[in-house]
Amino acid sequence: MGHRVRNGLLAQAVWYVGMVVLSLVFPSSTEAGVGIGYVPMAMMILLVLGRYWPLRTGDAGRVIAVAFGVLSMLAASRLVTLLPVTPDGKPWIGWALVAGVLLVLLTIVSFGRQMAREDRNHLIRSLSHGVIAGTACIAAFGWTFLPALLGYATAGHAAAWVALAVIAALAVAMGLASVFWMREVDAGPDASLPEYGVALLPVMLLGVAVPAALMLVAPFLG
Incomplete structure (x- = not known):
């Protein structure tokens, strides 16, 4: 296993452990649902991805x-609890609806940006990389x-x-898959340590599993 992998x-292990620790140190009631202790960790992951950008998006x-x-x-x-579409005690439903709207807007913005380019070489790659990163x-x-x-x-x-x-x-499976991605990463020429960015992408994408799980198990919670 190379140093890049x-x-x-x-990086994946540190992030998972840190996230669980924050969840235990700053627990939320099931009525509130929003774990404020996670926000600094999430902001950090955005900064890490922004610094060690592995995709060719410019x-x-x-x-x-x-x-x-x-x-x-x-x-x-907690602003999501103010939305009329958010059921009491289930803010993850409101977030999921907003996230769906953001994904649609991301697709529109990404496509519009590519269409506005004078040089449309590698258009599909640039579009897909932009959508993956935004997602x-x-x-x-x-x-x-x-x-x-x-x-x-x-x-x-x-x-x-x-x-x-x-x-x-799923985290283990995506971690194993990311081993191949880190080995084959084709980052831009100015990329610095892109393996960190590649490693964190599947971790970030897996975030949708948490609200999805909450919605799926809701009928069994009494």
């Missing part, structure tokens, strides 16, 4: 992706609701434990 896997694509991540962070804050930045803030899922689990709900086990299995 080791560095990337270490500076504009980087700014767009991080901007959509910030909007997702706002949607994951990861949006999805990362789904992890904000991990304290709520942990809260249901520690309250004795077996369905929540099953959901956590599935998420852990």
Whole structure:
């Protein structure tokens, strides 16, 4: 295993451990659902991705992706409880709806940006890289609701434990897949340590699994 892969896997492990620790140190009630302790960790992951950008999107694509991540962070804050579409005690539903809208807007903005280019070489690659990066930045803030899922689990709900086990299995599977991605990464010529960015992309994308799990296990929570 090369140093690039080791560095990337270490970054994944540190992020997962840090996220769980924050969820335990700053638990949310299942009624509130939003774990404020995770926000600094999520902001850090945006900064790391912005610094060690592994995709060929250009500076504009980087700014767009991080901007959509910030909007997702706002949607994951307690502001989401003010939305009329957010059921009482289930802010992850409001976040999921906002995230869906952000994904549509991201696609429109990314496509419009590519169409506005005079030089459209590698258009498909640039478009796909931009959408992947933006989607990861949006999805990362789904992890904000991990304290709520942990809260249901520690309250004795077996369905929540099953959901956590599935998420852990997905994390391992995506970690194994990222080994190949880190080996084959084709970052831009000015990229610095792109393995960190590649390693964090699957972690960020997996964020959608947390609110999805909360919605799926809701009928079993009583």
